[in-house]
Amino acid sequence: MRVEIEDLFKVSLYRAHFDIDTTPMLNILGDLHKEGKLKSQEGWKSGILTSHSAFNPNLQYPELIKRIASHVYDYATQMGYKVNQVACKESWFNYGLKHSYQEYHIHAHCHITGVYYIETPKDSGDIVFRTNKNMYPIELEVDNNIYTARTRSITPQKGNLILFPADVEHMVEMNKTDNPRISLSFNFIIE
Secondary structure, eight states: OOOOOOOOOOOOOEEEEOOOOOHHHHHHHHHHHHTTOOEEOTTOOSBOEESTTTOOHHHHOHHHHHHHHHHHHHHHHHTTOOOSOEEEEEEEEEEEOTTOBEEEEOOTTOSEEEEEEEEOOTTSOOEEEEOSSSOSOOOOSOSSSTTTOSEEEEOOOTTEEEEEETTSEEEEOOOOSSSOEEEEEEEEEEO
């Protein structure tokens, strides 16, 4: 009798690192914060302030979005999708002050989502991904392999780019520092 374990599905995560001059972004976001123009997203209780109502990063930073788009294109083609082009549907800055966090969520009506980290003070919160497998908890010998883990977390670093399928549940842990965690989030569609 032959017995084997066969992997049916796999979730991919794309990681890259590139440095850019973030000074102009930090100045604009700092001014918007002082002016009270960064707001929490309606319906969220996380305390994270966003640029949704203040300005559109797609228009303000087209070269950065273009650079990210090249990574999204690379990720989508490596995953085996038929890709003519990728398009950024929306983007926004996140300004996470002390005690802010983001609860579990997905990004609807897009294919690939991601984040580029601009400022990541130590202890400002990991990004955590959750699977819906193992929804009926049982005692596990090991809870850290691809078959049994319920969550996986990444401690972001300044300059990190993380891409993942938009329907993967994710959250951001609480910022425990006095310094803001600042990132650019975005949603792409594959055309």
